Each structure stands twice: as C-alpha cells, then as structure tokens.
Amino acid sequence: MNKERWNARYREESYAYGQEPNVFFKQWLPQFEPKTILMPADGEGRNGVYAATLGWQVTSFDLSSEGRAKALQLANRKQVDLKYLVGDFADIQFEAAAFDAIGLIYAHFPTAKKSEFHLKLHNYLKPGGVVIFEAFSKHHLPYQQANPSVGGPPNMDVTFSMAEIEAYFPNYDTLLLQEEVVNLAEGKYHIGQGSVVRFVGRKSS
Numbered sequence: 001m002n003k004e005r006w007n008a009r010y011r012e013e014s015y016a017y018g019q020e021p022n023v024f025f026k027q028w029l030p031q032f033e034p035k036t037i038l039m040p041a042d043g044e045g046r047n048g049v050y051a052a053t054l055g056w057q058v059t060s061f062d063l064s065s066e067g068r069a070k071a072l073q074l075a076n077r078k079q080v081d082l083k084y085l086v087g088d089f090a091d092i093q094f095e096a097a098a099f100d101a102i103g104l105i106y107a108h109f110p111t112a113k114k115s116e117f118h119l120k121l122h123n124y125l126k127p128g129g130v131v132i133f134e135a136f137s138k139h140h141l142p143y144q145q146a147n148p149s150v151g152g153p154p155n156m157d158v159t160f161s162m163a164e165i166e167a168y169f170p171n172y173d174t175l176l177l178q179e180e181v182v183n184l185a186e187g188k189y190h191i192g193q194g195s196v197v198r199f200v201g202r203k204s205s
C-alpha cells in the first residue's frame with residue numbers, strides 16, 4: 001500500500017492493529033536491558049509506545065503522518081516519550097551503530113528496496129545489539145485467501161523466508177528463528193491464522 005492508503009487506514013478512529021503490542025515483541029523485549037531502540041514502520045505506535053513504557057529510548061519512523069498522530073496520542077495516554085519521524089525509509093538516515101535494538105514488526109518493504117533497507121538496519125545496530133522481528137512468511141498467501149481478515153500484503157514478494165532473514169542479518173547469534181502458523185488477534189486488520197517468520201538475533205560483537 002502507498003502512503004495515502006496507510007494514511008486513510010490510520011485516519012479511522014480505532015487502531016488498525018490495536019493498541020496492545022505484538023505478542024511476540026512483548027514476549028522478547030523485556031528480556032533485554034532497556035537502552036536505545038529503532039522501530040521502523042511503527043504505524044500507530046503500539047510497539048514503540050510499549051517499548052517506551054519499559055524504559056527504552058525509542059525512535060520510530062513511518063511513511064504515515066496519520067500513524068504518527070495516533071502514536072503520539074497513545075504515548076500521551078501512557079505518559080511516555082516517543083521520537084517519531086515521518087518519511088520513507090529510502091530518505092531516512094541514522095548514524096552507524098546508533099541503536100542497541102531494532103524492532104521489526106510487520107515491516108514489509110518494497111521488493112526492490114528490501115535488501116538495501118535491511119543492510120541499512122544491520123548498519124544502524126550496535127555490535128551486541130538485538131533484532132526482534134515478526135512478519136508474514138512466503139507461505140502466508142493461502143491463509144490470506146481463506147480469510148482476508150488476517151491481512152498481509154497484496155504482493156507476496158514482500159513477505160519473508162527464514163533464508164532471507166539469515167542473509168539480511170549475517171553472522172548473528174540466533175536466539176530464535178522459525179516459521180510458524182499463529183493465530184493473530186491484532187486490532188481489525190490482523191485477525192485469524194497466518195504464517196509468519198519470527199527472529200530474534202544478536203549482532204556479533
């Protein structure tokens with residue numbers, strides 16, 4: 001979807017993927033000491049705001065200004081700070097090794113940009129830093145066809161395989177890498193069974 005479609009979705013009153021963090025992110029993030037975390041494609045901020053409530057210093061970004069507005073409202077309600085930039089990842093730059101963690105939750109980037117974006121993310125992470133990742137897998141299409149409410153990108157090229165994750169985050173200490181079928185209950189747009197890739201890895205020191 002393009003920026004206008006995301007803005008239209010986030011202009012709705014309810015939170016598209018809910019106000020609660022993603023279950024996998026919530027399971028893993030508390031296992032690490034809160035420092036700095038980058039949240040690419042943070043949408044309406046459910047995950048970035050959650051990280052901030054744990055004491056992380058959060059930098060989020062997304063294409064959508066409407067997403068940012070909802071994220072800042074959520075941060076305000078939870079009484080936490082969130083630094084949230086609006087822009088395309090192609091135009092957003094950070095210093096190398098700027099972050100202690102990166103949370104990638106349903107961050108499906110355009111096929112032509114996928115490798116480049118993940119290489120950038122790898123460079124933004126400090127040695128010893130962690131990636132927490134969940135997104136739809138290459139096997140998600142039948143689940144989406146059977147139940148459109150589970151959501152997922154219209155173009156399966158932007159979904160992930162475990163091999164891709166190993167290529168994007170090379171020589172990481174893998175704490176978990178698996179493809180599995182999960183039951184999603186996230187807001188209005190991720191409801192039902194879907195196939196996802198989950199990854200938690202630590203960048204080599």
Ligand SMILES: C[S@@+](CC[C@H](N)C(=O)[O-])C[C@H]1O[C@@H](n2cnc3c(N)ncnc32)[C@H](O)[C@@H]1O
Pocket residue numbers: 006017022040041042043044045046047061062063064067087088089090105106107108109110
């Ligand atoms: C499925 S939503 C997930 C939002 C959030 N991570 C969550 O789990 O609630 C995907 C998000 O990716 C963002 N996005 C897609 N392409 C992007 C790009 N090139 N640069 C920045 N954000 C992008 C969209 O605006 C959208 O908010």
